[in-house]
Structure formats: C-alpha cells, structure tokens
C-alpha cells in the first residue's frame with residue numbers, strides 16, 4: 001500500500017481528538033459546484049447580492065432569496081458522498097471530534113451530530129431575522145412570504161429582515177462559530193483538511209492554530225495549497241478515492 005495512505009491510517013488510529021476542515025472539494029463527488037467561488041457557472045447566471053445591498057434594498061433582498069432558493073433546488077437531489085459518510089462516522093466515535101466546514105450545502109449535516117459541526121459560511125437550510133434572530137425554515141418562508149407576498153420581513157419583531165444564514169459577500173462571519181472552530185483546532189491532536197484550497201481566511205488559520213499546539217496536520221486536496229509546507233502529510237487526490245483506500 002501507498003506509504004502516504006499507511007501514514008494517514010496510522011494517524012487516524014493513533015489520534016485521540018480529530019478536527020476536520022472541509023471545503024468545496026468534499027461536495028464535488030456529490031456533483032455540486034463551489035457556490036462561493038464567483039467565477040463558477042451559478043454566479044454567472046445568478047448575480048450575487050452583497051450584504052450591504054441586502055440591508056438597503058428590497059429588490060436585492062428578494063433577489064438574494066431567489067438565489068438561495070435556486071441553490072436549495074440544485075442540492076435537493078444530491079446525496080452525501082462516501083467521504084461525507086466517513087466524517088459522520090468519525091464524529092460519532094468521539095463527541096470531541098469536530099467538523100468545521102466552509103460548505104453551505106448541508107450535505108455534511110445530521111441532527112444527531114449537529115453540535116460537532118461548525119458551518120463557517122452558514123447553510124442554505126437555515127434562515128433567521130437579522131434583528132431578533134428568530135429562526136425560520138427557509139423553504140417555508142420563501143414560499144409563504146417572499147414568493148406570495150414579496151416580503152422578507154420578520155413576522156415576530158416586524159422590524160428586521162429575514163435572511164438565509166449563508167454568509168453573503170461583505171457580511172462578517174459569526175464570531176461564535178469562529179470561537180468554536182478555534183477551540184476545536186487547539187484541542188485536537190490530528191487536524192485534517194479535506195478538499196479546501198486553504199486560500200480563504202479565517203478558515204486557513206485553523207490548521208495553523210492546530211499546528212501551533214503540536215497537532216499532526218494532514219492536507220488532502222486535488223491541488224497544492226499554501227499550507228502544504230507546514231503539513232505533516234500532504235496527499236493530492238480525490239476524497240472518495242482516499243475513502244476507498246482507508247475504509
């Protein structure tokens with residue numbers, strides 16, 4: 001067997017707490033594009049709405065809801081990949097294992113492990129009022145309010161706008177999620193990056209935080225990343241093909 005795979009299996013078996021950081025590469029096996037990357041097909045057809053526009057303009061808010069509805073529609077028939085399944089098993093093994101993800105597609109999500117998942121860029125399957133934080137089911141809200149009444153107002157406080165929890169361009173990330181991800185990075189003894197280019201901050205800071213606390217750092221991606229030089233193990237491959245070798 002490939003030396004690198006042997007080393008990966010050794011790390012997986014000998015580590016006590018594992019933190020995973022995933023990016024778009026985790027969902028490509030499920031047939032999804034990278035929704036955050038501006039030059040991909042989706043955003044060519046659907047103009048992204050900047051957070052500033054969302055707050056200021058009604059038509060921008062409607063457009064933002066239409067975009068997110070289109071993303072949810074494109075995910076509807078997609079299934080989690082083999083590597084998604086493997087990560088779920090890792091989380092089930094130890095309550096301290098954590099999955100930090102940049103993905104908004106929810107394919108990594110299961111109710112039973114939700115406290116171990118950190119969605120840095122939010123999820124298209126959550127929505128809340130920007131003012132009172134009341135939570136809404138986005139599919140229901142889109143159908144009954146946005147489409148039916150042309151409104152994005154909160155029915156609870158009547159003062160705020162309801163927004164899908166995905167982080168828009170120009171919108172700050174959730175501080176609580178960053179704190180949780182920092183904690184998970186500092187306490188693990190194995191940190192694995194899966195299918196992420198590690199070019200986006202703050203996501204790319206978490207592996208460095210783990211490394212600073214002497215965790216072993218593994219990077220698995222199709223292309224080289226800026227953090228390859230500090231990693232203990234780097235593998236350039238598709239995630240589902242790695243899964244076949246380590247399962």
Ligand SMILES: [Zn+2]
Nearest residue numbers: 129132154157
């Ligand atoms: Zn509200």
